[in-house]
Amino acid sequence: MTQDLIYTLSGIVLFGIGVFGVIASVHIIRKLIATNIIGIGVFMVFLASARHGEITDPVPHAMVLTGIVVAVAGTALCLWLALKIHLSDKRGQGVSS
């Protein structure tokens, strides 16, 4: 019981840190890292909820595994978009726009 509780509470703390980071930071990459921290917090709460005494529910585990991979893909896409924004900013400095 206490183990689940530690996991759940830490997940909520991570969630709070992530929300703060998304709102308070300016740099796009920092915002992206904060979004990932929110995701990890949610995964931790979800994983901890899968344990019921001696039985562990495998369905949330499988869903979190799927979620991690999708989060990696989303992060890669966001990084690519951030690079594109950076490059277009650099090109735009010569031209007046």
Add this chain to the structure above:
Amino acid sequence: MFLRLEFSEGKHSRSGLSLASRWLLGGVISLLSLALMLAVISTDKATPGLAEWVSTHLDRSGVENPVTAVLLNFRSYDTLLEIAVLLIVALAILPGPNADAAPWLSVDERKPVSPLLAGLLCWLVPMALLVGGYLLWTGAYSPGGAFQAAAVIAGAGVALTVAGRHRFCWQSSAARLSLMVGLLMFMLVAAVSGLITGTTLQYPVAHAGWLILLIETLATVSIAAILLALFTQLHDMAAAPDKEGAP
């Protein structure tokens, strides 16, 4: 690497929020987190959901690890769509196919690499492939499976890329096929199992084991290729942004 990038938005308002509003935001979020914690502590957990259902039907799934059974048999639709999501992201980021492009893996022997690093890679890369194969195989019995194996194998590719001599290129047909083969095999199995049993992705019980192994093996190849492609493409773009291929 990425934190050094400058964005015009950042230059205009570098400081972001003022100190007072930061404290206010921190206070609000702390209260929110506390409320969430109290809500979690005060509510009882739901009943064990699907755990019992999975454990009673595990002998029909073809594997012994319940997580693998859920991923590749009971909820294989999720996994199919997940591999599709990965492929879509890879296709969005990578430049288009080009038959005349560089081969999948090219080695530049002239680039100076520390002998210590080269010696380490000689051990590390084969070990990573071996561990990847083991993780894939052990997924049927204990924690492990296609994603864990693919992550380790892609890690070997990342190590090669960062060391500097090796360069991956994803524009040739063979490289493109390695990105797609997992999804193609998954869809083929879905179609054939739909024809045989009448329900898409419901494997015949007697053949479930090797069908799962077949899907997992090719999915490992594809997921490793896609993860590595995502990394190498971003790595190349950040290192030499002018040489990026037309998307």
